[in-house]
Amino acid sequence: MSSIQPTIIIVDDEIINIHSLARILRGTARLCFATSGKQALQLAKKLQAEMILLDVMLPDLSGFEVCKQLKNNPETSRCSVIFVTALGSTAEEAHGLRLGALDYIIKPFNPTIVRERVQNLLNLTLAYRKLEELSSTDFLTGAFNRRYLFEIADTELKRHRRHNRSASIMMLDIDHFKEINDNYGHSVGDQALRHLVQVCHENLREEDIFARFGGEEFCVLLPETDAATAKDAAERLRQSIKTAPMALDEQFLNMTVSIGLSGITLDESDDINYWIEQADKALYHAKKNGRDQVVLR
């Protein structure tokens, strides 16, 4: 999520309607266009659009069907929908709103009012997204926070259980972090945490859930990854951190990490707390055995 310009997709099978809405909304957002339901669905997903202005009568899928599919797909469910249509009966309007649309605008409309309405709802959408982002990330490092990890892990493990997939979990802790704070001060300590997060993001996969667990401790949930594969990934990560010292003003600061790892066997437990505890025990052994190493449960 970023602060770049938001995207609105205008969907209508009549080009003249697209032109008219585009004129009205000029300057509010990046405007993109689709002339069919299928195209609208593809575009909403591809562009991760914030909002879609949706005609109801389309040549392939109806606008109502498009709205339903958008809301049912986790990749597009956050896209705000506004119907813009000539279908003006109370039943149709109620149906559209019940499908989750934020508004239902009936043609012919007043251009000024439409612009103001769209702008207000776009602001609301952006504020909601910002709130979601803030509630899921750690303020200092930008990694996911612990709350989000638990939320997503629960869903992931249930899904894994259904499809009989394996997963793994990693607990990672910076070695002698207290000495960094004591020797260089807390702002360098904070910098070290951010540096570590950056190296981890570069080394982990897009689908791995990487979260700050607390202090200098981090937790990674690796979906669809067995213990052996996770062990390789953990070793690579440990090496990358060791060989990517952080640049301070006139020197380099070397960091090492200890990693505890556990393959998740869903027959044994599908409670994320249980598996974090297992990985944490392995981490304890990694520390006790001399740090800078990976220990698999």
Ligand SMILES: [Mg+2]
């Ligand atoms: Mg139409």
